[in-house]
Amino acid sequence: MATSKEEFEARLQEFVGLEIGAPEVGADLVNEPMIRHWCEVMEDRNPVYTDPAAAKDSVHGGIVAPPTMLQTWILDGFDMATPEKQPMNKQRELHAVFNEQGYTGVVATNCDQSYDRYLTPGEQVSGTTVIETISEEKATAIGIGYFIETRTTFRNQDGEQVGWMVFRVLKFKPSAQPAAAPAGDDGAPAAPVRLRAPRTHDNGWWWNKIDEGELHIQKCGECGVLRHPPRPMCGECRSIEWTSIISTGKGVINSYVIMHHPPIPGYGFPIACALIDLEEGTRIISNVVGCDLDEVHIGMKVSLSIENVDDEMKLPLFKPAQ
Amino acid sequence: MPTTLKNEAAIVGVGQTEYSKNSGRSEVQLACEATKAAIMDAGIAPSDVDGMVTFTLDTTDDIEIARAVGIGELTFFSRTPHGGGAAVGIVHQAAMAVATGAAKYVVCYRALNGRSGQRYSEGVSGNIVTSDLIHWSYYMPFGLMTPASWVALITQRYMHETGSKPEDLAQVCITQRDHAVKNPAAFFYQKPLSLDDYMNARMIVDPLRLYDCCQETDGASAVIVTTPERARDLDAGSAVIRGIAQGAGSEQEVMTSFYRDSISEIREMDVVARECYRVSGLGPDDIDAAIVYDAFSSIVLMQLESFGFCKTGEAKDFVQDGNVGLGGRLPINTHGGQLSEAYIHGVNGVIEGVRLIRGDSINQPPKSDHVLVTAGIGVPTSGMILGKPD
Known part of the structure; x- marks a missing residue:
């Protein structure tokens, strides 16, 4: 389908400002077992997350969740790895628009998070995500593409804001990289190889x-x-x-x-x-x-x-x- | 018309931004801030400036800086190539311009987001789209593709031939750190370096360890060059250029001069040393302090030999005998150098050279009538000898 760059970019801009769908609500309330698993994996040994006695004596007065867990409370679980199980939303529609035009690559580039306060067990977190900006076309080392920024606002069951996250991805046309080996048949990225010697007239x-x-x-x-x-x-x-x-x-x-x-x-x-x-x-x-x-x-x-x-x-x- | 550049130009103003790892602003803005600071330090009006010089590697456009700072007409603009070799080369251009009347007041500046923006430590890649392609093709496939690797290769040979040890490189790093510890503008302000710290730091490219390598810095430095006559009418203290030169050696490449008879010789700096002494009529014994370009610690040793402060192969003894510290025969890099203050491609060192002549360095030695300032080695380079006004 031949679409001019102007038409394409105008179509992209229609997505800016849209909520991607209904708020994503955490499957589990904030709870101590998941906090403990997180702390084990992250090797975070701060006792206010896992030791009730130490937490009681702390400024928190009880167990709290590590602030950096914020997004995990609303993640989908294993369904994330199965695209066909994912319901369509505005973010996926936007990616489909990119894919049609050959911008099939996607890579996360930045994530900023801000935490209003510590979460405590029993709270239910939900997140509302808005497509905030889409950049002009950019030339990057991995190909030309557009940066998409989404802002997710996290709230508890009472509607109180508890934090936010700005997530930035690059949707790009994978460029033919002479230095990179082709991906394998399974689509897995190939191992990086040595840089080729550029060959010109004198060498x-x-x-x-x-x-x-x-x-x-x-x-x-x-x-x-x-x-x-x-x-x-x-x-x-x-x-x-x-x-x-x-x-x-x-x-x-x-x-x-x-x-x-x-x-x-x-x-x-x-x-x-x-x-x-x-x-x-x-x-x-x-x-x-x-x-x-x-x-x-x-x-x-x-x-x-x-x-x-x-x-x-x-x-x-x-x-x-x- | 002058027949040499002896006493034909003077630096009358210096300016800098803070030096950081993340400036949070554009290189254009950094250049504007440093330029404005240098103009104010000189006590001239922006409209007095009629010349501008920077590095070819600088991403900013001189006329953008001129418009932003309120500099009007320009009668001279130039750029100096070859990376850090341009540190004094930009002053050389300015000195020629003011000596010949091509310009009256010339700003020399360098601005870079060297840490938050493009980092030189990442080395070259296949994405270069210049004639450099041919040059780098002989190194990239083998992995010899970072500044540290190119300098490490000549360092290994230099250490082999001279018997220099890691402890000798460490002495350079520790001495300069001692200077930075007292300099609030330095990244390593109040952070001393011990021999254990040095030896235990990770290898970057053996034989160069972490602290043998300069920093990557966001920031800008600028100086104002004019004639000694005009300098006398200004309130700001000036540093008169006694001798200044650029130099490329025979069989010169950019960072990869591996095909000379001896790769441990830095012939480009030998040329600069010879010319600086010839123009100024001075010799090593006349130099009281030195700003020695220090992208890597080992090249400080080599340059001490190029300028005749010690015999070939004896720089290790020269530094171990305490000559380069504050109480020594030749205090070097009194600001901490690029190893410990900041990496502004050597132009922060030009500023420190002026401070030493003015007598207001944070680490002012008792005597500083003549100060040497050098630029990068392994590339076509430059150097100068500064003196006090008559």
């Missing part, structure tokens, strides 16, 4: 040779000097003519680091990155594999092993020389 050929299983070193077509990383002109004689040789892959570690933090997905930190003096006289950055990290040292002799690091990418890696 693409070198990576293509890696794909073919060869480590090349650029060689000036005039004076014969070797150079790495590849670049279009010889710094010695300024010739733009060049060829390349295949490296023997024998080298010595000039310096190295062990990467710990931040733990960039797809690399399996900690790993060793090294600057290697190749016997041809040029240097290359690579990883040292095939030994314990604490064995890596300056002066270590290493040899090339071009290996697949995932289904698609080959890298020139180095192992301790035999």
Whole structure:
């Protein structure tokens, strides 16, 4: 269905200000067993939540619920995981409008909560949710999309406001990410992989040779000097003519680091990155594999092993020389 | 016309925002606040300003700042590339402008939401859409993709060649922290660092631990540059630029100059040191205090050698012998530096250099007739020597 962006955005704005449906009422009253389960899982050992005697002596005068439990009192339970069991409401209608236009992805981005007071056992919580804002189209790292903000106001059985929550999600068109592997057949997100080397005019050929299983070193077509990383002109004689040789892959570690933090997905930190003096006289950055990290040292002799690091990418890696 | 920049320009005003982890406002606003503060400190009117310089990495537009602050016509505007290497480079641009008459009063500023906005610690990614693509392709697939990792690689080699130990890097961190402990503007105000704290902190990229790495900060810093003649007519104290230079070494890359004969040499700063001394006619013995760019602790050691305060490989002894503390031969980073005050890409250090000359640093040493200020290394960089007005 072809819909102009203006029509689409106008349709989105019709949802702004709407309550998504009837108030969601908690299936259980605020109760001590659920408070205890929560505190166990969260490892929150504050006795005012679980120890009647300590709670009685506290400013609360009795057991209270952790404020951060606020939303849990109105959650659906296991039905949440079964979309077909979910009744249609304005929020799901809005998501359907997005889905029709290809904005099929959804990711929660922010949640702000405010608590007016502590809840006590026996209270019944309900929540009224309003679609508060829908942003302009935004370009994000995971794709273009729109931020939707909903505001839920929580009340007790007497209609007294006990807190609120603003929840923000991004509905987005998943972009084709060259660095991300496709999702599996089961729809589960695939494991992150290493960033691809961007290939352009001056470096693409070198990576293509890696794909073919060869480590090349650029060689000036005039004076014969070797150079790495590849670049279009010889710094010695300024010739733009060049060829390349295949490296023997024998080298010595000039310096190295062990990467710990931040733990960039797809690399399996900690790993060793090294600057290697190749016997041809040029240097290359690579990883040292095939030994314990604490064995890596300056002066270590290493040899090339071009290996697949995932289904698609080959890298020139180095192992301790035999 | 001047034939060098010796005594041709002076810094007459400094301004800054608070330094925080979440400014809660735009980088444009931060730049405006710091610029306004620098103009007021100099005692000039916004309409006196006719030049503006910032970093190429700065997201703000100079003319937006000019409009917001009420600066009128501009006759000079420029930007300096290569990240923290621009810290003094922006002053260099301004000095050339005022010395040649291209402008009378130039604002040099840097504003960033470095913690709540884009964080440099996250490193490079495949999303870059510039010619940098080619450059980073040789590092990204191997995971060598953060500033800490690039500096760690040259640090490992430097430590190997000089015998420097983690305790030597710690000495830099602890000395600077001692300075920050007394500085209310510093993130680490009243928070001292012990050797145990340093050693027990987590590894970021071995051999660099957490406290070897600078902070990420929201904030802005700005200074006003004019001629020494105009500076004499102002009430604000000035710092005269005795010598100033930019420098790139041979075989220079941005953060990955791994293909030089020796990767433990910072040739770009050797160029800057040579030029600063040549222009000023001064030498290491004339320098009383220094603001040494400290994105990472190890590069402080390397720069002490570049500027000849000690012999190559002996910076570890220089710092361990107490030379860089407040009572020492060469107090460094008296504001706490970027390790312990704030990371405003070195421009907060330019401000501290001016304070040292004016005599109003929170950690004022007894003698500060000449103060060195340096910029980032591993990138094309810059430095200057400040002195007192005649």
